Every structure is written in C-alpha cells, then in structure tokens.
Amino acid sequence: xxxxxxxxxxxxxxxxxxxxxxxxxxxAVLSSFFMxxxxxxxxIVNLISWPLRYLWKRARGKNAYKNAKVKRVIIxxxxxxxxxxxxxxxxxxxxxNFKRLREQGHFAPLATTFPSISPVAWSSFQTGTNPxxxxxxxxxxxxxxxxxxxxSSALIGNVARVIHFGKYEIPVGKPALKLLRRSVAFWNIxxxxxxxxxILRVPITFPPEKSKALLLSAMCVxxxxxxxxxxxxYSTNQQRGQHTGGTQISxxxxxxAFCSYLPGPPNPMTKAHDQIRLSFKVSRNGKPGQAxxxxxxxxxPLELGKYTDWVKVTFRTGAGGKITGLxxxxxxxxxxxxxxxxxxxxxxxxxxxxPISTPAYYSTYLAKKMGPFATLGLAEDTWALNERVIDEKDxxxxxxxxxxxxxxxxxxxxxxxxxxxxxxxxxxxxxxQHTFIRYLHEDxxxxxxxxxxxxxxxxxxxxxxxDDLVGRTLEKMGDDTVLMVxxxxxFKPFKRGVNLNRWLYDNGYLVLQKDGNGGEWFxxxxxxxxxxxxxxxxxxxxxxxxxxxxxxxxxxxxVRLKNEIAEKLETxxxxxxxxxxxxxxxxxxxxxNGPYVKNAPDLIVGYKPGYxxxxxxxxxxxxxxxxxxNTKAWGGDHCMDPKTVPGIFFCNKKIxxxxxxxxxxxxxxxxxxxxxxxxxxxxxxxxxxxxxK
Amino acid sequence: MATAKIKLxxxxxxxxxxxxxxxxxxxxxxxxxxxxxxxxxxxEEAGDAEELKEKLKGLGYIA
Numbered sequence: 017x018x019x020x021x022x023x024x025x026x027x028x029x030x031x032x033x034x035x036x037x038x039x040x041x042x043x044a045v046l047s048s049f050f051m052x053x054x055x056x057x058x059x060i061v062n063l064i065s066w067p068l069r070y071l072w073k074r075a076r077g078k079n080a081y082k083n084a085k086v087k088r089v090i091i092x093x094x095x096x097x098x099x100x101x102x103x104x105x106x107x108x109x110x111x112x113n114f115k116r117l118r119e120q121g122h123f124a125p126l127a128t129t130f131p132s133i134s135p136v137a138w139s140s141f142q143t144g145t146n147p148x149x150x151x152x153x154x155x156x157x158x159x160x161x162x163x164x165x166x167x168s169s170a171l172i173g174n175v176a177r178v179i180h181f182g183k184y185e186i187p188v189g190k191p192a193l194k195l196l197r198r199s200v201a202f203w204n205i206x207x208x209x210x211x212x213x214x215i216l217r218v219p220i221t222f223p224p225e226k227s228k229a230l231l232l233s234a235m236c237v238x239x240x241x242x243x244x245x246x247x248x249x250y251s252t253n254q255q256r257g258q259h260t261g262g263t264q265i266s267x268x269x270x271x272x273a274f275c276s277y278l279p280g281p282p283n284p285m286t287k288a289h290d291q292i293r294l295s296f297k298v299s300r301n302g303k304p305g306q307a308x309x310x311x312x313x314x315x316x317p318l319e320l321g322k323y324t325d326w327v328k329v330t331f332r333t334g335a336g337g338k339i340t341g342l343x344x345x346x347x348x349x350x351x352x353x354x355x356x357x358x359x360x361x362x363x364x365x366x367x368x369x370x371p372i373s374t375p376a377y378y379s380t381y382l383a384k385k386m387g388p389f390a391t392l393g394l395a396e397d398t399w400a401l402n403e404r405v406i407d408e409k410d411x412x413x414x415x416x417x418x419x420x421x422x423x424x425x426x427x428x429x430x431x432x433x434x435x436x437x438x439x440x441x442x443x444x445x446x447x448x449q450h451t452f453i454r455y456l457h458e459d460x461x462x463x464x465x466x467x468x469x470x471x472x473x474x475x476x477x478x479x480x481x482x483d484d485l486v487g488r489t490l491e492k493m494g495d496d497t498v499l500m501v502x503x504x505x506x507f508k509p510f511k512r513g514v515n516l517n518r519w520l521y522d523n524g525y526l527v528l529q530k531d532g533n534g535g536e537w538f539x540x541x542x543x544x545x546x547x548x549x550x551x552x553x554x555x556x557x558x559x560x561x562x563x564x565x566x567x568x569x570x571x572x573x574x575v576r577l578k579n580e581i582a583e584k585l586e587t588x589x590x591x592x593x594x595x596x597x598x599x600x601x602x603x604x605x606x607x608x609n610g611p612y613v614k615n616a617p618d619l620i621v622g623y624k625p626g627y628x629x630x631x632x633x634x635x636x637x638x639x640x641x642x643x644x645x646n647t648k649a650w651g652g653d654h655c656m657d658p659k660t661v662p663g664i665f666f667c668n669k670k671i672x673x674x675x676x677x678x679x680x681x682x683x684x685x686x687x688x689x690x691x692x693x694x695x696x697x698x699x700x701x702x703x704x705x706x707x708x709k
Numbered sequence: 710m711a712t713a714k715i716k717l718x719x720x721x722x723x724x725x726x727x728x729x730x731x732x733x734x735x736x737x738x739x740x741x742x743x744x745x746x747x748x749x750x751x752x753e754e755a756g757d758a759e760e761l762k763e764k765l766k767g768l769g770y771i772a
Binding site: 133143145148149155156159160161162164165166167172190198199200238239242243244245246247260261262360394398399447450537552553609610611612631632634635650655694695696 | 711730732733734735736739740743750753754755756758761762763764765766767768769770771772
C-alpha cells in the first residue's frame with residue numbers, strides 16, 4: 017500500500033519534470049543528464065502503474081457520462097467568420113455545407129463581447145462569462161504604475177534565482193509563467209468530472225493551465241526570441257531599412273556565396289544575455305533560380321519563390337543547453353540583389369522551449385505523429401505582408417500551409433474522439449480577412465497604388481474552403497454528435513484610423529509636458545494633469561486616483577468625466593468623409609460586471625464600421641493627425657462597435673429561440689454532458705432539440 | 710503553475726467563500742489570489758520598458 021501511495025504521489029511530478037528553456041530573460045536550464053534520469057524513472061513508474069490507472073479511468077469514465085445527452089460535441093471555431101458575408105455567399109449558392117447545416121439545424125449571428133477583440137471574445141467562450149469576470153479586455157493592458165503596455169493574457173517572467181559564475185549566469189528553476197485569464201475554462205470542468213476534452217489552438221490558452229484535458233496552446237504563444245512573432249529579412253540592398261514586426265539583416269558576399277546569421281534568443285546563460293546567432297551560407301547550385309542553404313550543419317535546397325519545409329534550428333547556450341526552434345526560408349531574389357525572408361522562429365513542438373500543451377508531452381506526441389507544425393500564437397505573418405517583405409501570394413501560401421497542418425490535427429482528433437468534447441479554432445479566416453477584405457471595397461485607402469484585381473475573389477475562396485471543411489467534418493464526425501461551427505466576431509473594412517490620444521489632447525483631457533513630444537507609449541505625457549488616455553484597441557482609461565500610479569481623477573469625478581467624454585466622442589465627425597466616426601461609446605460599468613471590471617478601459621469606443629483606433633493611437637502616441645487613412649495591407653478589422661460585428665453560429669441541431677451570445681456556448685456544452693452550470697456563468701443554455709439517449 | 714499552501718483563519722475562509730460567489734469569482738482561491746495580487750500591484754514596479762515593448766513585437770494589431 018505504501019509503495020502504491022509512493023507511486024501515485026509521483027504523478028504530479030511528471031509534468032514538472034519537463035525541462036524547458038524559454039525566451040526573454042526568463043530562462044531555466046536543467047542538465048540533460050538529470051532530465052534523462054527523471055524521464056526514465058517516470059517512464060518506469062508510468063508503465064508499472066498503467067493497469068491501475070486504466071481501471072480507475074474506465075470506472076470513472078463510465079460514471080462521468082451517465083447524464084450526458086450526447087456522445088460527442090465538436091466545436092469548429094473559425095476566427096472572424098462574418099455572418100453577413102456567410103449569408104451572402106450562402107444565398108449565392110456558394111456554401112452548400114453551411115446551407116445544409118442551416119436547414120438541418122440552426123444559423124444565427126452570435127453576439128460578441130464588449131470589446132469585440134479575439135482574446136476577449138475567446139475568453140468569454142471558454143468561461144461562459146463576461147469580460148468583467150475573466151479579466152481580458154484587450155491584447156494589451158497598462159501597467160498601472162508606469163502606464164507601459166503589458167500583454168494582457170500571459171505573464172512570462174524571469175527565474176527567481178540565478179547563480180553567478182564569472183560572465184555566466186546559471187538560472188535555477190523555471191521562469192514565472194502564468195495565464196492571466198481568470199475564471200474557469202468549461203473544458204476543465206468537464207475533464208475534472210472524467211469527461212474527455214481535447215482542445216486544439218483555442219486562443220488565450222497560453223501558458224497551458226494544469227488540466228486533465230488534452231490541450232495545445234494558441235494565441236500569445238511567443239516565438240523563441242520571446243516576441244509575438246518577428247520575421248527576419250535579408251537583403252544586399254541596404255535601402256530597404258527598418259521594419260515593423262521584424263528585423264532586416266545585411267548579407268555579405270564571400271566567394272560567390274551569401275553569408276549572414278539567424279538571430280536567436282538572448283542567451284540565458286550569460287550575464288549580458290547576448291543574442292545567440294546561427295551563421296548560414298546560401299550558395300548557388302548552378303541551376304537558375306535555385307540555391308543551397310547551409311545552416312546548423314544541415315543543407316536545404318532553396319528555390320526562388322518557394323518556402324522550404326520547416327527547418328529545425330538549434331541555438332546552443334553553452335554548458336549543454338539547447339533551444340530548438342522551427343522556421344521556414346523563402347528565397348525572394350538572387351539578383352541583382354539577394355533577398356530572403358525567414359518566418360518567426362516558432363517554438364519546436366517536439367522539444368518545446370516553453371510549455372505549450374497539457375500534458376506537456378502532448379505537443380511532442382502531435383509533432384511525432386503529424387510532423388513539425390507552427391506553434392506561434394499568431395502564426396501567420398501579417399507584418400511581413402504589411403511591410404511588403406513578402407507579397408500576397410507568399411502570405412496566402414504560408415497561411416494555407418498552417419491551416420493544412422491544423423486540419424491534419426483536427427481530423428486525427430475526430431478519429432480518436434470516441435466520446436467527449438473536441439474544440440478547435442482555425443485562424444486563416446481571421447488573418448485573410450484582415451489582409452484581403454480591402455479587395456471588396458474599391459474606395460479603401462489601402463487600394464491606392466496597389467493591385468486591386470488579382471485577389472478580389474480571395475474572401476469568397478476563403479469562405480468556400482471553410483464550407484468544404486464543414487462538409488468533411490460532417491462526413492467524419494459520426495452519429496450522436498453535436499457540431500457547432502462558430503466565430504468570435506465578424507469583419508468590416510478598416511479604412512480610417514482615429515487617434516483617440518490626439519482627441520483627448522485637443523480637448524484638454526491629456527496634457528503633454530512643456531518639452532513633451534507625444535511620442536510612442538505616452539512619451540512626454542504630463543500625468544499629473546492628465547485625466548484620460550487611450551491604450552490598445554478597446555478604448556479610454558480614466559487616470560484614476562488609487563488605480564494609476566499618477567492618477568488624479570477621484571471616483572465621483574470619474575463618473576461625470578466618462579459621460580462628458582462619451583457625449584463628445586459620439587458627435588466626432590470625420591471631415592474628409594463627412595460622417596460620424598463613432599456609433600456609441602459604452603461605459604464599461606454598464607456593459608460588463610464582475611470583480612475585474614475596474615481593470616477594464618473605462619470607456620469602450622464603438623467605432624462605426626470603417627473606423628478603428630489608429631495604429632499610432634494603439635501604442636499611446638499623441639502627436640498624429642486625428643484621422644488618418646489606413647493604407648496597410650491589414651485593411652479589415654473588427655475592433656469596432658461590437659453590435660456591428662457579431663460572429664456566426666451554426667449547429668446541426670435545431671435551437672428553438674433566443675438571441676445567442678458567445679457566452680452561451682460553455683453552459684450549453686456543460687448541459688449537453690449533463691453537468692451543472694456554475695452560478696458565476698453569464699451565458700444561458702441554448703434551447704437545443706436533442707434526442708436524449 | 711506551481712502552488713503553495715498558506716494557513717488562513719477558518720471564519721475568514723468561510724466569509725471569503727460566500728463573497729467570492731457574490732462578486733462573481735469562479736472559486737474562493739481566485740478571490741483570494743486576486744485580492745493579494747491587487748495589493749501587490751500597488752507596491753510592484755514595472756518591468757524594463759524595452760523588454761516589455763520587445764515582447765509585444767510582431768503582434769499583428771499594433772505597429
């Protein structure tokens with residue numbers, strides 16, 4: 017009995033023993049020998065205890081499903097699929113499978129969250145709560161003391177202790193890693209009750225929580241440099257210069273070959289944290305348009321305009337430490353200038369530098385079974401397209417390749433779904449609409465001096481491909497399955513940017529220091545006289561006493577101030593287009609509730625479709641024109657009035673009545689599996705017609 | 710995420726349980742964690758500005 021207790025007590029260690037080394041300053045290195053020893057030991061323990069665990073799981077599993085109304089639930093998430101576009105293409109006879117779902121079951125718009133931003137909406141999807149209860153209000157959140165931006169959903173910190181040794185710094189333990197989304201994901205409730213749950217790439221699941229569900233993380237998983245995805249661009253043409261979202265590196269020509277380096281993560285083992293670099297060489301191989309890449313002791317063929325497969329690159333930290341990543345190379349030009357693009361270096365799912373799945377070995381299992389795949393949160397490189405480092409064709413190729421990887425995972429998961437829940441989110445729908453919706457709007461500023469015809473059917477193609485995916489899902493999923501196809505928000509063009517900080521400055525709510533330049537991240541803002549500021553995509557923060565480090569607005573004044581700003585903003589006219597830019601300004605206190613409302617922007621700005629916070633406003637820049645044309649390839653968006661950008665909801669079962677919101681899905685799935693709905697959930701169980709078992 | 714245990718007065722925990730539900734928390738643990746974090750936030754300094762900006766690099770929605 018004592019021996020059994022000892023063995024069971026070791027189970028929790030299985031996860032923790034997983035060694036990782038991660039990006040940024042937060043690295044931890046465990047010696048390979050120790051890891052090998054622990055892995056071997058745990059493998060033995062696992063093997064010995066397997067019969068017992070099998071019996072326990074079987075007994076528990078049978079009981080877990082006793083009140084279930086269905087055998088399986090599949091949630092197919094298509095980020096950003098728009099109800100208006102879907103309805104339009106459906107009425108043109110382009111989407112037979114969606115039409116079949118609508119006729120057989122249900123189709124309706126799915127109300128999104130306030131604000132209508134993916135991390136917010138997917139957090140409400142997971143928890144069945146409004147943002148005031150899950151604490152995610154935007155991609156960014158201000159640090160209350162410094163007003164600097166922080167990632168709202170994940171804390172990736174430093175290791176608590178390091179050992180100094182000359183120029184070296186040996187990290188001890190793991191870096192602080194924490195998911196900042198609060199409340200409870202509904203699949204954890206199911207999994208705790210013994211109901212199988214497989215969750216693939218649902219946004220805001222990084223870092224993965226301790227859970228009995230099988231989960232692969234998504235949005236906000238960093239690359240191995242610790243950023244949200246930085247490309248590298250090589251050119252012998254120095255004039256191409258600086259890029260947002262990536263780095264340009266020069267190339268040296270030596271003996272006819274092009275030589276440079278691939279920048280990796282900062283070295284966690286040195287005090288200076290200097291960047292680890294991998295040198296490489298590209299040589300012509302005598303055939304036109306072809307070359308050979310030599311990197312990390314491997315050779316890879318290159319062909320003009322074609323991506324390589326995923327290339328595994330290993331960055332050595334010294335003392336036996338290694339950080340492996342995956343990237344793809346795209347040779348753009350050999351002459352007259354040499355040009356090559358490299359995708360952000362993704363965390364290698366086979367040997368992840370940071371945990372990206374639950375259990376930790378799940379990503380390794382997937383990589384062994386499916387081959388290498390993109391792990392970066394926002395894996396499709398929209399900035400490389402904005403910066404014209406890659407073109408539309410390259411971007412589409414990259415996006416559809418990632419989509420194909422995920423489809424393989426999805427259909428494999430369906431095959432293995434005997435009973436329980438499978439939820440997956442595909443991102444191509446979001447990224448392609450962001451970057452191609454301009455083709456549907458001739459007057460879009462991004463169309464000026466740009467090709468407007470070649471890709472005008474790309475949005476239609478996207479919806480047709482989604483329809484095909486739905487069709488194959490219906491074929492494979494088997495009987496006694498509830499299928500929900502849903503999106504977190506819709507899409508509209510983003511033609512004009514509004515700089516809210518400029519507006520606040522012009523109206524006296526934001527004050528600059530005498531010599532303040534109003535640059536990025538509130539450079540030169542005089543906080544002791546500033547009453548309100550805008551950061552991120554959602555809206556405006558009041559500089560509150562007791563919340564912000566230099567807050568000046570007392571609670572009673574805040575209420576009056578919010579009303580005053582909202583009233584004025586709702587009449588804001590765009591002089592160039594002679595129209596109002598904002599539909600409505602929502603007071604957070606009225607559109608959300610819960611313990612975290614005080615962390616939300618005080619005002620959610622509901623832009624009229626066509627408008628969004630300007631690129632500069634999002635990053636706290638003040639000195640820019642109040643209105644600017646959006647000329648980037650990223651010409652579509654949804655960070656607008658949430659009422660104008662609902663998502664979609666299709667189901668193969670009839671739903672009797674009622675307006676649906678994204679918060680309704682969690683309680684509905686719990687109900688389908690016969691589980692009690694927690695009182696904190698805001699969503700309602702959908703009135704679904706199910707032939708109960 | 711690693712966890713640790715701390716001892717709290719039983720009455721306090723009972724009260725916390727009651728008000729966690731009233732406030733809309735999913736659990737008493739979440740309530741207590743949030744309360745402590747809010748207090749710590751008042752004392753904690755921000756991270757290095759350049760490091761913070763670097764971490765956001767590449768996020769499609771921001772330039």
